[in-house]
Amino acid sequence: MSMFCYQCQETAGGKGCTKVGVCGKTADLANLQDLMIYTLKGISKLGVKADEIGYEVEGLDRFIMDGLFMTITNANFDKERFLAKIKEGLKIRDELKANLREKGVNLHDLKDATTFSVNSDDDIVYKANNDKDRVGVLATKDEDIRSLRELITYGLKGMAAYAEHADNLGYNDPEIAKFMRKTLAATMDDSLTVDDLVALTLKTGEYGVKVMALLDEANTSTYGNPEITEVNIGVRSNPAILVSGHDLKDFEELLKQTEGTGVDVYTHSEMLPANYYPAFKKYDHFVGNYGNAWWKQKEEFEKFNGAILFTTNCIVPPKESYADRVYTTGSTGYPGFKHIPDRVDGQPKDFSEIIEHAKKLPAPTEIERGTIVGGFAHAQVFALADKIVDAVKSGAIKKFFVMAGCDGRMKSRNYYTDFAAALPKDTVILTAGCAKYKYNKLKLGDIGGIPRVLDAGQCNDSYSLAVIALKLKEIFKLNDINELPIAYNIAWYEQKAVIVLLALLSLGVKNIHLGPTLPAFLSPNVANVLVENFGIGTISNVEDDIKMFMEA
Structure with a gap:
């Protein structure tokens, strides 16, 4: 068994992927993702101790959110990004550990996730691949405890995704972030019983309601309440960019930067509901939705002809025919895809490269026509x-x-x-x-x-x-x-x-x-x-x- 992952519905045989992920991730990548989660648990253990003394660490909440988000199914397939993220996490962890000691915090009960040391990328890869019994899902031997720990962890991954979207729009709740830290740390607590973990599972759901309410407030306050909308599913004759994923802030910034360039913008899959928001309807070059759900992208991206932007998960390993025109941003990544960096000092992301690329590409091939209706929030x-x-x-x-x-x-x-x-x-x-x-x-x-x-x-x-x-x-x-x-x-x-x-x-x-x-x-x-x-x-x-x- 070179890996073990069973976090998605399509996992091999309905039991678990053990050699390569059904999603397309390799064993090396799967093990790095496990080590990412393991590192986040170690950081969270220290974060809880920091919370207990009222010590705030700038950027900690965002780092944990993003680290969790990167490991969601189909989000990030780039091993180099995970290596960099784990190294960043270990630096944050060790600085936090040192600062807590300076403040007199008792750190006697630390586990390997909070103490393990690596000196190079090779060390990280070795730890991920050869310490699976400690780092991976199967490290928890009791089947029921493992099940509940993973159920909670996967809930936190979803929570992190929604919290990050809200944070991108300037909306955050420190209590949600504290809960995520406390709960991640709790998944390493061997004193918690099945009953304790069932209660924590429901508590995770309670905070799930809070984070979705926060994101709803962020989206509607920023872009207006969704309206009943007939969405065009046909095409025009201009070169275009197809936007997939969930992040409305990325979508807004791309719309602004493509205005007047002659490049049209279409939504794909989970970005369809962007068509319902009043704020986006003022853009004449926002045409409508192209295609269907994420899993049909190999066929549909080939026919789209234009540039493609992933703002979040739902990546399927691509065909060579279109791989050179796919871009990622945020928590997403794939080897060979160009990645658009995060915002710096509150400035918008720079989408100029994908826009210039799109200008040189043919217009989309029509695959359907007509409209679909949505906007019933x-x-x-x-x-x-x-x-x-x-x-x-x-x-x-x-x-x-x-x-x-x-x-x-x-x-x-x-x-x-x-x-x-x-x-x-x-x-x-x-x-x-x-x-x-x-x-x-x-x-x-x-x-x-x-x-x-x-x-x-x-x-x-x-x-x-x-x-x-x-x-x-x-x-x-x-x-x-x-x-x-x-x-x-x-x-x-x-x-x-x-x-x-x-x-x-x-x-x-x-x-x-x-x-x-x-x-x-x-x-x-x-x-x-x-x-x-x-x-x-x-x-x-x-x-x-x-x-x-x-x-x-």
Whole structure:
């Protein structure tokens, strides 16, 4: 076994990748990512001690967020970036350790993650590859403890991604950062029992709600509340840049810098919801959305012809035919892709290289035409609240189906297309994340003018769906959110979906069905805890599942 990773839904055999990642990462890279997390845990242990004496370390919060974000599935495949990040982390760790000692802090209980020493890149690689029993996932021998530690860690990865997007817009919450440090450190605490870790898992979900609320505030305060929008999915004849990922600050800066250059801008996959924000609609060269979910990029990027920018995860190892026109920025990276550096002293990123590159490339090849409708975040749904409530009271709407989450390559995910198509005509789908691409181009119609697919936005906008549910609970004067006519049939793929799940559990939502499979990192006993306490289930077949949901 040269590596071990089971953090995504597509992990090999539904058990774990042991030689190479299904995502495309090599064993060397997987082990460096494990060492990155291990280093962050060591830093966090010291960060907790710093918090206890009120000692603040500038840049610490951002470093931990970014380090976690880099290890999310499909985010960063660049070993050199990980080597540099680990070295930076060890420098931060050792300076913090020295400063705490100077302040008289007792450091007698430090573990290897806080003390290990390396002198070169070769030492780091050796540590990552040859100390897996201490550094990697399988270092925790008890299966249930390991399962809960990993569940919490993956939740923190998703939390870090959302916190970083908010931080890019100038919104942060020190209490969220402190929780992340304390919780990362807790995953090394051998005194914590299964019950303790279950409680910490729910606490992680509670902070997941906080971080998604923070990002929602950041996005809407900066760019306005999403509006119902018909998004163009056709093309124009100008050279163009295709923007993938999630970061709206990057998107804004690129739009400003491409204005007047003759280069059009399109969104891809999870960047689709940028089309819904009022602030971006003033840009005439912002054309619309090109293509579908992340996993189709090899085919679609080839046909796009122009330059491509990844602002966050969702990278698939590329074809040679387009690899030379792909750029990364932020926490993302891939060997051979040009990387656009971070902001310095609050100045915008410099996108001039990708813009000049795009000018020399052909216009996109049309792969579809028409429009799709979205923009149903909580503010827009609240504006329709009377209409929706009347439809529920009259029986025109019998049930809402939350079908948020992720799309992916497995053929079993076609279930979600078939499920959406087969739903009774008196039901409405509430969605967020790239799972929408399984059905957002189906002609499902409307109910009294209310579209049957209400897209709230990106995966983090699952927060909107929770807010909507809580508002409906208030309107209908119910005691329990689970009394609402809402069913949860959620597709998951990576760690941002994990924090969304934990957030929903912390809000008391029960009977969530996950698919196409339950996470491999859930041990049988931990899975049973989720089933018994929260009614977590999986999918079977469309006909039986619809019958089960409609009768519930």
